[in-house]
Amino acid sequence: MKKILLTATAIVAAGAFVLTGCSSERTPTTDESTSGEEMAGFADGSTIGVALPDKTSENWVLAGELFTEKLNDAGYKANVQYAPASNTVAEQQNQIQAMVTGGAKVIIIGAKDGKQLATQVEAAHDAGAYVIAYDRLIENTEAVDYYVAFDNFKVGQLQGQALLDGLAANAGHEAPYNIELFSGSPDDANSRVFFDGAMDVLQPKIDDGTLKVLSGQTEIAQTATEGWKAENAQRRMDSLLTSTYSSAELDGVLSPNDTLARAIITSVEQAGKKVPVVTGQDSEVESVKSIMEGIQYSTINKDTTLLVEQAVKMVGQLGAGETVDVNDTEQYDNGVKVVPAYLLAPVIVTKDNAEEAYANVPSLLEIVQSYK
Numbered sequence: 001m002k003k004i005l006l007t008a009t010a011i012v013a014a015g016a017f018v019l020t021g022c023s024s025e026r027t028p029t030t031d032e033s034t035s036g037e038e039m040a041g042f043a044d045g046s047t048i049g050v051a052l053p054d055k056t057s058e059n060w061v062l063a064g065e066l067f068t069e070k071l072n073d074a075g076y077k078a079n080v081q082y083a084p085a086s087n088t089v090a091e092q093q094n095q096i097q098a099m100v101t102g103g104a105k106v107i108i109i110g111a112k113d114g115k116q117l118a119t120q121v122e123a124a125h126d127a128g129a130y131v132i133a134y135d136r137l138i139e140n141t142e143a144v145d146y147y148v149a150f151d152n153f154k155v156g157q158l159q160g161q162a163l164l165d166g167l168a169a170n171a172g173h174e175a176p177y178n179i180e181l182f183s184g185s186p187d188d189a190n191s192r193v194f195f196d197g198a199m200d201v202l203q204p205k206i207d208d209g210t211l212k213v214l215s216g217q218t219e220i221a222q223t224a225t226e227g228w229k230a231e232n233a234q235r236r237m238d239s240l241l242t243s244t245y246s247s248a249e250l251d252g253v254l255s256p257n258d259t260l261a262r263a264i265i266t267s268v269e270q271a272g273k274k275v276p277v278v279t280g281q282d283s284e285v286e287s288v289k290s291i292m293e294g295i296q297y298s299t300i301n302k303d304t305t306l307l308v309e310q311a312v313k314m315v316g317q318l319g320a321g322e323t324v325d326v327n328d329t330e331q332y333d334n335g336v337k338v339v340p341a342y343l344l345a346p347v348i349v350t351k352d353n354a355e356e357a358y359a360n361v362p363s364l365l366e367i368v369q370s371y372k
Contacts, residue, residue: 041321042105048315049099049107049129050080051092053136056228057259058284059304060110063134066308067108074312076319079104089113089187096120100127106315111136113187114334118143130318133339134311137189140335146324147332147341148311150302152190156197158348159254159279162298163198164205166277166350167252170297175210177251179276180240182233182264183223184256189334194256194281195220202254215244225256230263237267245273252277258287261296283349288364291351292371301347301357310342 050067052060064080071078079099083092092112099107100123107124109131111117118141121131125143133147167177181202184191205211206218217223225233233255241250250268253276255261261280268275280287281300290296317324326340333339349357355372358364 042319044075044319045077046105046319047077047079047099047103049096049102049104050078050110050134051096051099051107052080052082052110052134053092053112054084055082057257057282059282059302062304063110063308066305067312070308070312071315074316076315083112089116093117093120097123100124100129103127104129106130106132106318108132108134108311108315109138110134111138111189114138114189115140115187117141132311132314135190135307137332137334137339139189142337144334144337144339146314146326147339148307148314149190149341149343150307150346151328151343152193153197153200153331155281155300155302155346156194156199156256157201158197158300158346159194159256159281159298160198160201162279162348162350163252163254163277164201166279166297170277171251176212177210178214178245178248179211179252179254180215180237180244180250181213181218181223181254182225182236182256182260183220184260185226185228186221186224188228191224191256192220195223198254198256214248215240225260228257228259230259233260234263234267237264238271241267241271241273249274250276253279255279255281257281258284258296258299261287261299262290265290265295283358283361283364285364285367288349288354288358288367291349291354292368294351298348298350301349301361302344303361306344310344314342 048071052064055061068078068080081095089112096107097120107129114136117138121138121141121143124131130145131143133144135149137147138144171177183195202211253264255264255278258280261278264278265275275295277297279298280296283299283301287296287299291299314324326342328341328343332341347357354368358368
């Protein structure tokens with residue numbers, strides 16, 4: 001996925017939630033102006049489709065529950081579907097097509113594979129529905145009206161900086177530090193964005209010798225984890241430990257999420273080696289516990305409740321024929337168009353700031369406070 005015009009200013013603006021206007025037409029403009037033509041909207045009680053990927057992440061499970069609750073509370077009929085982990089993307093394609101046939105006015109899609117849904121979202125547009133890409137960008141089609149997500153490039157930057165901070169605090173020696181890099185599934189457009197954000201921070205340190213990737217695996221194709229599956233990350237870490245770190249010390253690992261972080265840590269522990277500094281994302285319960293126990297170094301808090309609420313707010317604005325709020329019209333080029341986006345600000349979490357970071361997440365705050 002091509003990122004365009006990404007500057008520090010744009011990132012700060014996204015993190016600060018600086019709202020700009022965007023057309024609520026079928027194909028919004030990519031500048032910050034408002035179209036003169038408003039939508040007709042749609043009636044209360046309309047069906048809203050929500051197509052999500054498999055339930056391998058705690059956050060996807062929570063998202064489905066929240067969409068059902070909040071869309072129904074807002075007066076709509078929520079049709080929430082998951083694509084089973086054992087199936088191909090064809091299952092999600094079929095689910096979206098069924099939502100179109102069923103008359104959904106808006107279809108919110110957390111893509112199983114954002115490169116393979118163009119036909120289905122174009123059918124949605126042909127039927128008069130609007131499409132909101134949720135968390136993962138849908139690529140190579142004009143038929144995506146909006147994108148709602150956390151600022152995923154910023155997520156990667158925070159992970160890269162956390163790795164550097166953790167190495168300085170916990171490596172037990174001065175630079176250079178030996179690290180390895182992991183990225184997400186190649187069928188998830190976010191994987192590239194997370195990785196690019198992290199490398200924005202890490203590459204200069206690799207270039208100046210502060211960091212050394214002893215395996216030489218620094219390209220996303222070399223670091224990818226198919227399907228975001230823990231077993232694939234653990235298998236690759238096992239291989240790296242055997243081939244590269246039989247005698248060398250591994251100081252840190254860039255992990256794009258918590259599920260993979262725990263798999264990486266398991267691999268290192270089973271090899272009888274010291275656990276390196278390991279990053280993560282998603283604030284999964286077991287990883288929050290691991291952070292408080294001083295094992296995993298960091299995670300990212302992306303409050304799923306806030307993301308779902310923003311998506312539901314967009315549905316309400318579309319239904320009322322109002323201008324839809326966005327705060328980014330530059331970053332997310334899906335290969336055909338720059339998709340107007342509403343980005344929420346991610347928060348880095350370590351043991352030192354966990355209580356503050358989870359102040360508004362009672363279940364995680366309780367876990368953190370139990371370690372005090």
